[in-house]
Each structure stands twice: as C-alpha cells, then as structure tokens.
Amino acid sequence: MASGNESGNSKLQLYSYWRSSCSCRVRIGLNLKGLDYEYKAVNLVKGEQDSPEFRKLNPLGYVPVLVDGDVVLSDSFAILMYLEEKFPQHPLLPSDLKIKAINFEVAxxxxxxxxxxxxxxxxxxxxxxxxxxxxxxxVKHFLGKGFAALEKLLKDYAGKYATGDEVYLADCFLAPQLDTAFKRFNLDMSEFPILVRLHEAYGELPAFQKAMPANQPDTPSS
Ligand SMILES: N[C@@H](CCC(=O)N[C@@H](CS)C(=O)NCC(=O)O)C(=O)O
Incomplete structure (x- = not known):
C-alpha cells in the first residue's frame, strides 16, 4: 500500500469505530485508492464521541472524521468526494453521467x-x-424498506458490482450496510437476491475485506 498522501503532506488520519458502517465506507475508499492512514479509534459504546476533544473535530459527535493536514471533514460522503478529487487513482465515480447519478442515488x-x-x-x-x-x-423495518428499493433499482444496473463490472461509490456504501444487515441484525435477505450476490462479491475483494468491521485495530478479540 502507498504511504502518506501524494502531496507529501502529513499522513491522513481517520477517526473511526470498528463497527461503524459510515467509517467502513471511507476505509474501503482509502483502500481502493491505496492510501495509507493512521487509524484513530473512537469507542462509540464508551461514549468517546462525546468528549470535548472529539467534539472539536465533529460537533455532531459522529465518526468518521478525516484529517488531512488542516483539512478536517466529518461526513463519509464529503470525505469520499474529497479523496476522489485529491487522489484520482482508482476513480470512485464512472464518467457516464447516468451511472454516476445512480451511484449518488445508491449512496x-x-x-x-x-x-x-x-x-x-x-x-x-x-x-x-x-x-x-x-x-x-x-431497525429491520427500515432496513427492509431501504433494501427493497435498492433491489428494485439495481435490477437495471448491477453487473458483478452495484452499477456494472467495476467497483464504485455505490459499492463503498452498500458493502458495510449489507455486512451490518447480515452480521449485526441478522436480517432475512431471501427477498434480496441481487444484494446477497453483491455481498458475496465484496467478500472476494481485499480492499473491502480489509475495511470490514471484523478486521479493524479496535475490533474486540471476542
Ligand atoms: N452522515 C454521516 C453519519 C455519521 C454517523 O452516523 N456515524 C455513526 C456511526 S456509523 C456514529 O458516529 N454514531 C454515533 C452515535 O450514534 O452516537 C456520515 O455519512 O458520515
């Protein structure tokens, strides 16, 4: 994996929590782009997001937060768009206007x-x-409602991944949400065959595997 960021500034820092699906989206983006970063664990269960130090970074008290020198960003979508412009390698957005818009829609x-x-x-x-x-x-009610809409939408766009045969932004958002549905909330996925297939496809990709909750520095050992 490449070290530091390309402009030679200080190393990127990501404030993250192992089980946070929003942090996972950014971890996937960083991995896809081959960017090294310092993992700063924020234990949400212990309430560390409410500490005065963390609230200075994000007054809402949510992870993820990305720090890149004097740039402090606290929303996964904003962070991924920032990374996309600053580090164009492995684009997270396709050039096709319609497919790009579908990626925004899914995200x-x-x-x-x-x-x-x-x-x-x-x-x-x-x-x-x-x-x-x-x-x-x-939780299951709203997961089911959202997944039903995604299943319908992706019928017209999915290939190997959400919007074709390349991994894009939509996949960065979908993969953690699917992992959460399967592992944390044990949702019945029988009505969502496309989403199940995508979940399996993400499991084959190192950039995704490495970003998943099970594999973080702050993941509990038991
Ligand atoms: N729109 C924000 C949402 C961030 C968010 O909701 N983060 C959750 C973890 S996935 C969090 O920090 N929750 C803390 C809490 O609920 O106290 C993003 O996409 O980054």
Missing part, C-alpha cells in the same frame, strides 16, 4: 434513508423513551 439511499434510522444515538433514544424490545423490529 444517498444508504446514508439518508437507512443508516441514520439505525444509528446508535437513535437506538439509545428508542431504548430510553420506549422499550429495548422496539429496537430490532424498528
């Missing part, structure tokens, strides 16, 4: 209409205001 379905509804802060709120028993049905 935004995941990041706006699925993941926020299962965020730790939301699940904690449900736990406290309603009941712990409400959490899993809530």
């Amino acid at each position: 935004n379905i995941v990041s706006s209409s699925i993941q926020p509804l299962q965020n730790l802060v939301v699940l904690k709120y449900i736990d406290e205001k309603f009941s712990p028993d409400e959490k899993l049905p809530w």
Whole structure:
C-alpha cells in the first residue's frame, strides 16, 4: 500500500469505530485508492464521541472524521468526494453521467434513508423513551424498506458490482450496510437476491475485506 498522501503532506488520519458502517465506507475508499492512514479509534459504546476533544473535530459527535493536514471533514460522503478529487487513482465515480447519478442515488439511499434510522444515538433514544424490545423490529423495518428499493433499482444496473463490472461509490456504501444487515441484525435477505450476490462479491475483494468491521485495530478479540 502507498504511504502518506501524494502531496507529501502529513499522513491522513481517520477517526473511526470498528463497527461503524459510515467509517467502513471511507476505509474501503482509502483502500481502493491505496492510501495509507493512521487509524484513530473512537469507542462509540464508551461514549468517546462525546468528549470535548472529539467534539472539536465533529460537533455532531459522529465518526468518521478525516484529517488531512488542516483539512478536517466529518461526513463519509464529503470525505469520499474529497479523496476522489485529491487522489484520482482508482476513480470512485464512472464518467457516464447516468451511472454516476445512480451511484449518488445508491449512496444517498444508504446514508439518508437507512443508516441514520439505525444509528446508535437513535437506538439509545428508542431504548430510553420506549422499550429495548422496539429496537430490532424498528431497525429491520427500515432496513427492509431501504433494501427493497435498492433491489428494485439495481435490477437495471448491477453487473458483478452495484452499477456494472467495476467497483464504485455505490459499492463503498452498500458493502458495510449489507455486512451490518447480515452480521449485526441478522436480517432475512431471501427477498434480496441481487444484494446477497453483491455481498458475496465484496467478500472476494481485499480492499473491502480489509475495511470490514471484523478486521479493524479496535475490533474486540471476542
Ligand atoms: N452522515 C454521516 C453519519 C455519521 C454517523 O452516523 N456515524 C455513526 C456511526 S456509523 C456514529 O458516529 N454514531 C454515533 C452515535 O450514534 O452516537 C456520515 O455519512 O458520515
């Protein structure tokens, strides 16, 4: 893997949590582009995202945060677009206008209409205001709704990967969301054969495997 960034600035730093699907999107992008980075673990379960130091980086208290010299970015989409412009190797966006737009659509379905509804802060709120028993049905409802839409959309675009035979932005967003659905929430995927196939295809790619929750420096050993 290449070291540092191309402009010779200080090493990229990624504030990340092993199980965070949003951090995983960026880890995949960094790996695809062959960029080395310093992994700065933020333990979301211990509440480290609420520390004053971290809130200086991201007032919302969410990971990921990317630090590149004096550039501090705190949203996976913004981070990936920044990396795309600064490090053009292995493009995350195709040149075809329509396919590019579909990549944005998939990324935004995941990041706006699925993941926020299962965020730790939301699940904690449900736990406290309603009941712990409400959490899993809530998550599965919104995962299922989002996946049904993605399955329909990708019928017209998927090849080996989400929008053809090359890996792009849509895959960076889909892979962690699928991993979460399978491993963390044990969602019944029988109605989503395209998504299941994509999940299997991502498992074959080193850049994706290396980015997955199971393989991070802060992944618990048991
Ligand atoms: N739109 C943001 C969302 C970031 C986000 O929701 N991060 C989650 C982890 S995937 C988080 O830090 N949650 C902390 C919490 O809920 O307290 C992005 O795409 O980066």
